[in-house]
Amino acid sequence: MEKVSSKDRILDSALDLFSEKGYDGVGVDQIAQNIGLKGPSIYKHFKGKEDILKCLMDRLETHYQKNFGSVENIGEVPSSMEALIASSMKRIEFTMHDPQIRKVRRFLSMEQFRNPMMAEITTMHSLTGIQNMYSKIFAAMIAQNLVKAEDSDVLALEWVSTVALMVQICDRQPEKEVQCMKTIQEHFEHFAKTYAL
Numbered sequence: 001m002e003k004v005s006s007k008d009r010i011l012d013s014a015l016d017l018f019s020e021k022g023y024d025g026v027g028v029d030q031i032a033q034n035i036g037l038k039g040p041s042i043y044k045h046f047k048g049k050e051d052i053l054k055c056l057m058d059r060l061e062t063h064y065q066k067n068f069g070s071v072e073n074i075g076e077v078p079s080s081m082e083a084l085i086a087s088s089m090k091r092i093e094f095t096m097h098d099p100q101i102r103k104v105r106r107f108l109s110m111e112q113f114r115n116p117m118m119a120e121i122t123t124m125h126s127l128t129g130i131q132n133m134y135s136k137i138f139a140a141m142i143a144q145n146l147v148k149a150e151d152s153d154v155l156a157l158e159w160v161s162t163v164a165l166m167v168q169i170c171d172r173q174p175e176k177e178v179q180c181m182k183t184i185q186e187h188f189e190h191f192a193k194t195y196a197l
Contacts, residue, residue: 013032081195084141096177126164130156134156134160147196166184
């Protein structure tokens with residue numbers, strides 16, 4: 001088993017606490033105590049709480065892009081609408097079940113009203129970043145005559161909006177996940193009937 005570095009343990013602790021209590025509700029000493037360290041030992045790795053937050057968000061961004069994708073990393077362009085649905089469902093499964101992503105979404109939901117930077121990150125990860133990624137995917141699929149030649153930005157917005165709403169519902173009411181996933185699947189199938197060539 002790979003040993004987790006002190007720096008990563010501190011970041012994990014910060015994410016746990018931030019997702020429960022919010023940024024302002026957590027101090028450096030609490031982050032340290034949560035993993036059995038003394039508060040001052042954190043300063044061997046970080047300048048302070050703001051530095052912890054920045055490093056945490058950078059780490060999570062890397063994790064998200066690697067596993068979900070981004071406008072810079074759309075992955076392989078799907079060869080059919082069925083392949084698009086399958087790859088999208090895989091991305092949704094990651095979003096819904098990855099423990100780190102779930103915690104950061106909870107944290108961002110709290111902080112978006114307190115911190116303009118967190119509001120921007122929340123908007124990007126819940127809609128605009130995903131929309132831009134799918135716009136690129138749809139543009140490529142249109143070029144390959146797999147999807148009707150519509151505005152790729154509008155197609156992407158239509159594709160991701162229902163998903164974003166369903167993820168928000170599941171975050172608030174996890175017991176509704178099965179119904180939300182069914183709604184997403186039905187949405188994708190309707191979209192395919194409407195726009196696939």
